[in-house]
Amino acid sequence: MDEPIIKIEGLYKIFGTNPESVMAMVMDGASKDEILSKTGHAVGLSNINLSIKRGEIFVIMGLSGSGKSTLIRHFNRLIDPTEGKILVDDVDVMGLGQKELEQFRRHRMSMVFQHFGLMPHRTVIENVAYGLMVQGVNKTTRHEKATTWLDAVGLGGYEDQYPSQLSGGQQQRVGLARALCTDADILLMDEAFSALDPLIRSEMQDQLIELQDKLRKTIIFITHDLDEALRLGDKIAILKDGKLSQVGKPEEILLNPADDYVEAFVRDVNRARVLTADVVMKPPVLRLTKENLDDALEQMRGKKHDYGYVFEEDEYRGIITREIIENEIDSPGPNANLCELAEDMATVQPDTSLEEILPTTLGQPYPVPVVGEDGEFHGVVSRKSMISILSDNNGTSDKA
Amino acid sequence: MATESWLTKFPEMERADLVAIRKGLDESYRAFSRTYGDAIESVFNPLLKFLVWFENLLLASPWWLVIAVVVALVYGASRSWKLSLGVIGSFMLIGYFGMWENTMRTMSIITVCTLLSIFMGIPIGIAMARSDKTRAVVTPILDIMQTMPAFVYLIPVVMLLGIGKVPGVIAVVIYAIPPVIRLTNLGIRLVDKEVLEAATAFGANSSQRLWGVQLPLAMPTIMAGINQTIMMALAMVVIASMIGVKGLGQPVLKSITNQYFTMGLFNGLAIVALAIIFDRVSQAYAKRTQRHLGGTQNG
Numbered sequence: 079m080d081e082p083i084i085k086i087e088g089l090y091k092i093f094g095t096n097p098e099s100v101m102a103m104v105m106d107g108a109s110k111d112e113i114l115s116k117t118g119h120a121v122g123l124s125n126i127n128l129s130i131k132r133g134e135i136f137v138i139m140g141l142s143g144s145g146k147s148t149l150i151r152h153f154n155r156l157i158d159p160t161e162g163k164i165l166v167d168d169v170d171v172m173g174l175g176q177k178e179l180e181q182f183r184r185h186r187m188s189m190v191f192q193h194f195g196l197m198p199h200r201t202v203i204e205n206v207a208y209g210l211m212v213q214g215v216n217k218t219t220r221h222e223k224a225t226t227w228l229d230a231v232g233l234g235g236y237e238d239q240y241p242s243q244l245s246g247g248q249q250q251r252v253g254l255a256r257a258l259c260t261d262a263d264i265l266l267m268d269e270a271f272s273a274l275d276p277l278i279r280s281e282m283q284d285q286l287i288e289l290q291d292k293l294r295k296t297i298i299f300i301t302h303d304l305d306e307a308l309r310l311g312d313k314i315a316i317l318k319d320g321k322l323s324q325v326g327k328p329e330e331i332l333l334n335p336a337d338d339y340v341e342a343f344v345r346d347v348n349r350a351r352v353l354t355a356d357v358v359m360k361p362p363v364l365r366l367t368k369e370n371l372d373d374a375l376e377q378m379r380g381k382k383h384d385y386g387y388v389f390e391e392d393e394y395r396g397i398i399t400r401e402i403i404e405n406e407i408d409s410p411g412p413n414a415n416l417c418e419l420a421e422d423m424a425t426v427q428p429d430t431s432l433e434e435i436l437p438t439t440l441g442q443p444y445p446v447p448v449v450g451e452d453g454e455f456h457g458v459v460s461r462k463s464m465i466s467i468l469s470d471n472n473g474t475s476d477k478a
Numbered sequence: 479m480a481t482e483s484w485l486t487k488f489p490e491m492e493r494a495d496l497v498a499i500r501k502g503l504d505e506s507y508r509a510f511s512r513t514y515g516d517a518i519e520s521v522f523n524p525l526l527k528f529l530v531w532f533e534n535l536l537l538a539s540p541w542w543l544v545i546a547v548v549v550a551l552v553y554g555a556s557r558s559w560k561l562s563l564g565v566i567g568s569f570m571l572i573g574y575f576g577m578w579e580n581t582m583r584t585m586s587i588i589t590v591c592t593l594l595s596i597f598m599g600i601p602i603g604i605a606m607a608r609s610d611k612t613r614a615v616v617t618p619i620l621d622i623m624q625t626m627p628a629f630v631y632l633i634p635v636v637m638l639l640g641i642g643k644v645p646g647v648i649a650v651v652i653y654a655i656p657p658v659i660r661l662t663n664l665g666i667r668l669v670d671k672e673v674l675e676a677a678t679a680f681g682a683n684s685s686q687r688l689w690g691v692q693l694p695l696a697m698p699t700i701m702a703g704i705n706q707t708i709m710m711a712l713a714m715v716v717i718a719s720m721i722g723v724k725g726l727g728q729p730v731l732k733s734i735t736n737q738y739f740t741m742g743l744f745n746g747l748a749i750v751a752l753a754i755i756f757d758r759v760s761q762a763y764a765k766r767t768q769r770h771l772g773g774t775q776n777g
Contacts, residue, residue, distance in 0.1 A: 151675075176683075180681045180682075180683055182681075183678070183679060183680060183681035185681075187679070188679070188680065189676065189679040189680075191672050191675070191676055193672050194672075195670075195672040195673050195675060195676030196673070196676075197677075197690075197691060197694075198673075198695070199694045199695060199697075199768075208677075208680055209680040209681070212677075212680050212681050212682045212686055256680075260680065266679075
């Protein structure tokens, strides 16, 4: 699972009449503008190194002109690089001949386009089945399969319409179904949702996430929208002027921007919506594992804390305060054990967004435990850490 | 002597040299046509046979059968009763005014010329669209074909093949083929880049891209080119009649030399009627078959 499926090494793309002639200048680190003014060549991509894992959504983000659309076209060689290596499952894509490249495109990668790229002279079902038609699959089989995928994207019944009869969102669903229909394990999505209006866009994002849960494809997703990147991406690469600024998990990008450019990008992001509980949680200060009340009291005094989280054989049981323990010791009769005294407290799940756990955290007098679905204890979220991460707008991290 | 300087008089070539060049070229071309004329003529023999056969077919068939077939074609292409009735009306009028035979002759040569132009022009247009080098070579040739007065290229054709149907067809095709070549090239180059990219991304090879994407999407533009080609072929009818192509052009030519205004007008109107029929039918056909392309393409 952790083995990278796609590796890109030292990729350069220079546009112009004689790209090789300026490679030396690019290697010497001359700037894009300098090369353009001196030689008339445009540097599209410069020293791109990426490694993409099987089954992840890898988002490449950048503004227009950053080279992101150029980059994605290198994966299936719609554009040939000036220099560099592209490896898919250790197959050197650059070494493929024309016929092999066609086979590679038919079976390994499929693509979704910004303006859909549907064929206006073919019906919806013919569009979806296009990839299979190119492969030479017979009509009955390919239409059967196309119907299944049309249903999967929620467009059953539109088979015989022409693309021009559909709305933008529907057309892109056709584009998605067409890409899925070939069963390629790598999906390239070039600003696939950028041409859609915001409501449809978020609907499509949900649908993609839902499909991805089932299909586990390797998806390379291009976008200029950071919110979209953070929402979809397992990993995000930020591209600026043809160079990678940063590659990392969404929260790494958000909390540790590598340079001013990334920082400017993430400044306006609503962190509460993007970050999840497991990013801000810390280990609890006091874990009470002894059953004896006096021992527990001793531990509390030692840490100068008046509450603690009770564990029984590494399993979380609840929270207990000094007051409760003292009252119990003072009260007549035999003392109850710690677990019996521990009080239930609202917990949150590790993958819940900060926005959702905010009311719980603020409503509790003590840091809220983060407990997974299987009852596993992950850590606690305190009001303090929550506030510091949400108010920390200059990007410097205080992640413990 | 002092007044004759290159400043006052253009430094012309010596008269004798010019004559020598003219003579030399003419002689060598004449020699060429004497040596290869028969061989080249025999190359065009099948075309001539087909032309004669097709003309005789139209002339020998009863008039009502010709009208019935034409109307069937018109209706099949356009699915319009109005147009079909118009075609019946114009043919009846043409026949009534005694121009049936000439009209059949013109129709046969125009049909053959158009088909030839399409079958040669579309592949040339495709080649032009695929390579900028081919385009750079073909474009100036097309410019010459369209602007060079028809009489100029008629001279070598007649020298080589004499007068008759085949030189007529060659003259008409030279004049009429540029639009279909140009618009095929243009149509293919205008195909939405993303759609073509999509085909490539799904592993389509170059013939799958051509037949499955480029040609169908370029069709509205190619149809406009075919339409122009038909119109230009009809416009050449009178000039072609000067080298012995029979049809509606000959009476027009006769009316010019003898100042028969009405005769010229009638035959001219018959040409116009044919032109309008060809135009409306090809356009209606294009429109009907490309309806679903929506507003994304012209046509």
